[in-house]
Amino acid sequence: MMEKIFIHRILTLFPNAIARKLLLMLIFILIFWVIYLASKDHTKFLFSLENHITLNQGNIFKKSSHSEAPLCPAVSPKETELRIKDIMEKLDQQIPPRPFTHVNTTTSATHSTATILNPQDTYCRGDQLDILLEVRDHLGRRKQYGGDFLRARMSSPALMAGASGKVTDFNNGTYLVSFTLFWEGQVSLSLLLIHPSEGVSALWRARNQGCDKIIFIGLFANRTSNVFTECGLTLNTNAELCQYMDDRDHEAFYCVRPQHRPCESLTHVTTRTRNISCLSKEEWSLFHRSNIGVEMMKNFTPVEVVPCNKSENIKKNCQIGMKTPFPSGYTLKKMWITAFCKQIKFDETQNINDCLERKLIYLMGDSTLRQWIYYLQKAVKTLKYFDHHGAGIFKTHVLLDVERHILIQWKKHGHPFVTKKLFSVKDENYIPREIDRVAGDKNTAIVITLGQHFRPFPINIFIRRAINIQKAIERLFLRSPETKVILKTENTREIHQNAEMFSDFHGYIQNLIIRDIFVDLNVGIIDAWDMTIAYCTNNAHPPDYVIQNQIGMFLNYIC
Secondary structure, rough: OOOHHHHHHHHHOOOOOOHHHHHHHHHHHHHHHHHHHHHHHHHHHHHHHHHHHHHHHHEEEEEEEEOOOOOOOOOOOHHHHHHHHHHHHHHHHHHHOOOOOOOOOEEEEEEEEEEEEOOOOEEEEEOOOEEEEEEEEOOOOEEOOOOOEEEEHHHHHHHHHEEEEEEEOOOOOOOEEEEEOOEEEEEEEEEEEEEEEEHHHHHHHHHHHHOOOOEEEEEEEEEOOEEEEEEOOOOOOOOOEEEEOOOOEEEEEEEEEEOOOOHEEEEEEEEEOOOOOOOOHHHHHHHOOHHEEEEEOOOOOOOOEEOOOOOOOOOOOOOOOOOOOOOOEEEEOEEEEEEOOOOOOOOOOHHHHHHHHHOOEEEEEEEEHHHHHHHHHHOOOOOEOOOOOOOOOOOOEEEEEEEEEEEEEEEEEEOOOOOOOOOOOOOOOOOOHHHHHHOOOOOOOEEEEHHHHHHHHHHHHHHHHHHHHHHHHHHHHHHHHOEEEEEEOOOOOOOOOOHHOOOOOHHHHHHHHHHHOOOOOOOEEEEEEHHHHHHOOOOOOOOOHHHHHHHHHHEEEEE
16 A cells, blocks of 8 residues: 555656656566565675685685585686697697507617618708608507607717707608708717607606696694695595685695694695506506617718808897797807807806896796806806795795895795705795786896696696796786796706606697797797707706806896
8 A cells, every 4th residue: 555655656746657657667677676686695695705805815825624615726717728728639639549558569769760861971061961760669560650759969079069859740650850960070860769659648648647646745833843734736635625725826735734723834845756656567668767768870870061161141139039949059069059049158257247237037936947046156256145044945045246236036936846855835926926026127037937846747737837927927018018038948857767757758748838828928938958958968957057058048138
């Protein structure tokens, strides 16, 4: 009754019939909308969403139990997930499954044949020498597919010279191996069978199967005692978990929550290797020391290279944004000489100081970049080490020259970081977050490297991190396009160390990913992969003369 009187009074205010009809329509729409909201409980949803956003902005350390949060990182934005899926599909096409029944059906270095195309008595410096490789199995049968992991190198030990060769896979059991003859003299050619295609296929399957070969152990501290619990990028457990999330970039790290300790009391992490493998016993036979890095061109005699008075192409000075070919250069008398740009030599302290003056340099990555700090401290006496009072070799390292206003800082990348030594996580940050903290200007340079610590983990973890770094660099360039960013690719390492976790095949794939993701960014590339093949170091931590030449390339980019 009251509703009718209320409506009647409103209608008397609008004697016009059309106005009355419009008003009635608005009233009914309003009533319908109120009923709809009540039925869907939208107010409760909006309130909970607002609370969630507020909590996420407040603290990255959030307690989580198995019933409150998933064991895997939260779903990323659709764009990132699609990019990861697209890259994974391309890689799966490049590395198809190869059934493995017996070692006799795999590629044999001894039975395969390599033939120089258009052989000559002498070659001119700058010529390209091509070799056709036809691979056979241990029974001498021609293989009908490719996928072998090969490493080509040419060298002249007397000249302390070396360079990578380029391998083209025709995916039918034949390969083209190309060498650019960069220097004169007697040049030896080498082609190593690192892994047969069946071994490559097994490594790829095992890596992405996710066998949790690395155990993370977290230290939770208080005033009286320390407690250790298992941690990881994912944890397959029903125990209550501490969840450490980067909600924006969808990176996650988990620890089993210790009793009577808050999640915020996690201070340090270390790692151990679990005695587990995703490879079968038969597959492991492919990674025996005698089957890794076998020479395929044992009977090749050195080729003679002469000057021929060829005119050299005039090269531009090395600059950020230049595309780097492969091979990108060569070594001669232990010095790295680029093939695509003109270098300036920084071989005196004064030259280096002049280049670095008023520079802020941020090194972000693994211990192969920390080597730069150690080398610069020895080579440039005016750079003084600033003690951060942290613990161990993984603390932040800083070099200062107050007079010239130079700061060089190294900071390790975030999880995963594989080491038996304890490292602090209180100052832990992923590289994208570190980049976001840099204001940037024409005197600021950032060097990034990652890869070695990602090799034991499924490849999608590496892809996600690389994409997040790319996005951070794009944000940096929006606020400071003059900031210089240099990517140092990961280098080769010991070829006989646990192949399932640390094979250079994993590093090779990660290098392909990095180049694909960063192809359109205006960044400089220091091809440490190419360098360490040329130098033939086979060490996760190359010697000082290699580090010196890496830094030389860096100085060419920023000065």
